[in-house]
Amino acid sequence: MLYFHLGLFMPEVRQASETRHLAGKYSFGDDFYPIWLTTREWHQNHSNPYSSELTREIQIGLFGRALDSRLPGDPPSDYRTFAYPAYTDLLFWSASEIPFPEFRVAWTALLTALLMATVVFWTRALRWRLSAISLAVVLLFVICSYQELEGLYAGQLGLLVGFLLAASLLALMRNRLWLAGATMAIAMIKPQMVLLALGYLLLWSANDWRRRGRFIVSFTATMSLLMAASLIVWPHWIQAWLGVVRGYPHYWTPPLAIEMLGATVGGRIGTLLITLLLIAALAIAWRGRNAAAGSYEFWLTLSLLLALTTLTLVPGQSVCDHIILLPGIFLLASKRDQLMSAPMLKKILLTGFAIALWPWIAAFSLVVLRPVMSHDVFYSKAVFALPLRTAAAFPFVVLAALVLAFRHARIVAEARETLPA
Numbered sequence: 001m002l003y004f005h006l007g008l009f010m011p012e013v014r015q016a017s018e019t020r021h022l023a024g025k026y027s028f029g030d031d032f033y034p035i036w037l038t039t040r041e042w043h044q045n046h047s048n049p050y051s052s053e054l055t056r057e058i059q060i061g062l063f064g065r066a067l068d069s070r071l072p073g074d075p076p077s078d079y080r081t082f083a084y085p086a087y088t089d090l091l092f093w094s095a096s097e098i099p100f101p102e103f104r105v106a107w108t109a110l111l112t113a114l115l116m117a118t119v120v121f122w123t124r125a126l127r128w129r130l131s132a133i134s135l136a137v138v139l140l141f142v143i144c145s146y147q148e149l150e151g152l153y154a155g156q157l158g159l160l161v162g163f164l165l166a167a168s169l170l171a172l173m174r175n176r177l178w179l180a181g182a183t184m185a186i187a188m189i190k191p192q193m194v195l196l197a198l199g200y201l202l203l204w205s206a207n208d209w210r211r212r213g214r215f216i217v218s219f220t221a222t223m224s225l226l227m228a229a230s231l232i233v234w235p236h237w238i239q240a241w242l243g244v245v246r247g248y249p250h251y252w253t254p255p256l257a258i259e260m261l262g263a264t265v266g267g268r269i270g271t272l273l274i275t276l277l278l279i280a281a282l283a284i285a286w287r288g289r290n291a292a293a294g295s296y297e298f299w300l301t302l303s304l305l306l307a308l309t310t311l312t313l314v315p316g317q318s319v320c321d322h323i324i325l326l327p328g329i330f331l332l333a334s335k336r337d338q339l340m341s342a343p344m345l346k347k348i349l350l351t352g353f354a355i356a357l358w359p360w361i362a363a364f365s366l367v368v369l370r371p372v373m374s375h376d377v378f379y380s381k382a383v384f385a386l387p388l389r390t391a392a393a394f395p396f397v398v399l400a401a402l403v404l405a406f407r408h409a410r411i412v413a414e415a416r417e418t419l420p421a
Contacts, residue, residue: 004363004387005149012379017063020073024064029104032155034058034082036103039089040096042233049082049089050240058082076251081244084157086237087226088189107155114163115143115152115323121166122326125173126299128334142326146359146388151320161190162323165197169302169327172201172215173294181218188223192313193321196278196305200285204298207289253316256392274312281308296335300406303328307399319391325398329356332401345404352397355390362387 010027017023026033037058038049047054056066058080069077095103119142123130130138142148151159164187171180184201187194202219205212230237253259257277258270281304288301306324314321332339332349340346366386370378377383 001144001146001149001360001363001387003367005146005153008366009384010153012384021065022063022074024060024062026061026100026104028153029100029107029155030062031157032104032107033061033100034080035084035088035092035157036095036100037061038082039092042089043093043096048234048237048240049086050237050244052078055081078244078247079251081247083241083244083248084189085191085226085241086230086234088157090226090229090233091186091189104155108152111152111155111159112143115148115159118159118163118166118323118326121163121170122330125166125170125294126327126330126334127294128330141360144360146363146391147319147322151323154320156320157190158193158318158321159323161187161193162321162326165194165324166326175293177205177212177214178218181215181220182222184215185219185222185226188226190321193309193324195313196281196285196309197302197324199282200288200302200305203285203289204291212293248315255312255314256316256395257311259316260392260396277308277312281305281312284308296409299327299331300402300409303331304399304402304406307395307402310395311399316392322391322395325395328398328402332398332405335405339405339408342404342408345401345408348397348401348404352394352401355394355397358390359387362389 014023014027017027038047038054041047041054041057042049055078059066062080067074067077067079069075095107098106116139119139120135122128123135123138143152148159150156164183168180168183168187171177171183184194184198188198198219202216205215209216227238234240254270255274257273261270261273284301284304288297291298291301307328309324310322332352336349339349366378366383373383
């Protein structure tokens with residue numbers, strides 16, 4: 001997979017960008033470049049990170065020129081506008097002191113280490129006991145998945161958010177609520193990734209204020225500090241950022257719940273579908289508000305909400321953000337012996353395993369067969385994209401398995417209640 005992604009896939013993407021005259025200096029690390037540049041310009045010129053001037057500078061770095069929506073094949077002129085909350089620049093203020101070519105290498109190494117820590121944190125939070133060899137295999141599969149290789153190559157902040165989410169939940173399980181709340185607040189640098197999970201944790205904490213209220217206090221205090229500091233530096237950043245958020249759907253792919261329906265059907269009923277799924281998320285969160293910390297019900301509720309996040313709030317092309325599916329995947333894996341007793345759930349779990357394994361099988365097959373295939377056949381869309389085919393479908397399978405596991409848990413609980421004392 002490493003060879004396919006770095007040796008074959010990314011060079012092909014680079015060549016396609018050059019053909020369209022959209023190849024800049026920073027394809028490696030391109031998702032972090034806007035943060036680095038806007039932070040540097042704030043230091044040097046006190047610039048507004050959301051300004052059209054800085055958007056042009058970002059585009060020149062990433063594409064070699066400013067974009068022009070009048071040119072065929074060019075994205076909209078506001079494409080790649082700095083889209084993060086302003087406190088993101090405050091948190092990364094030191095990054096601009098290092099030249100970007102050197103910084104992106106160090107940043108990728110750090111993200112790799114954080115990705116490994118994310119896996120370890122989730123296994124510990126879930127109390128999923130793995131042998132050293134099993135843990136090494138899981139780490140290797142996560143790091144070398146297509147989704148996370150995309151994130152590592154781009155320097156995606158979503159991998160950091162995935163780490164912060166895991167760290168927050170591990171702290172929560174260890175009753176370190178002040179740390180959990182503060183960490184969750186920092187994870188709001190990409191709010192769309194954690195919004196549903198955060199809503200549940202706030203509701204869950206408020207439901208037992210005496211024992212859990214410190215999480216809310218810590219989150220609120222840290223969030224207020226970040227926003228106030230940003231307002232001091234950029235008094236109008238909230239309005240500017242909301243303007244960028246409103247324009248975001250115009251040039252990014254819609255969430256998977258809409259994209260998988262196709263342009264015609266998804267465009268007609270997409271908003272309604274997203275609304276219904278978010279209402280379902282609220283119902284799930286409300287039902288799980290009484291769950292004990294670390295209980296099966298708690299983890300099922302949180303995992304369901306994170307799976308729904310990948311379908312409703314995360315843009316369809318942001319496959320690296322699917323890192324938030326890890327707790328649901330690990331929960332299902334840790335309970336596989338019990339869950340396999342349900343026939344339908346067993347079929348879904350086996351399907352999910354096959355879909356998860358497909359990218360490595362396809363990548364290995366392509367690398368082996370490459371010498372005997374013609375250039376045109378190998379690089380045709382039908383063949384070359386085979387390892388990527390299941391990336392969009394995988395969150396749906398994880399959600400289906402979690403829904404069935406949720407239903408199975410309810411059936412088991414009701415059966416126990418009917419047993420004589």
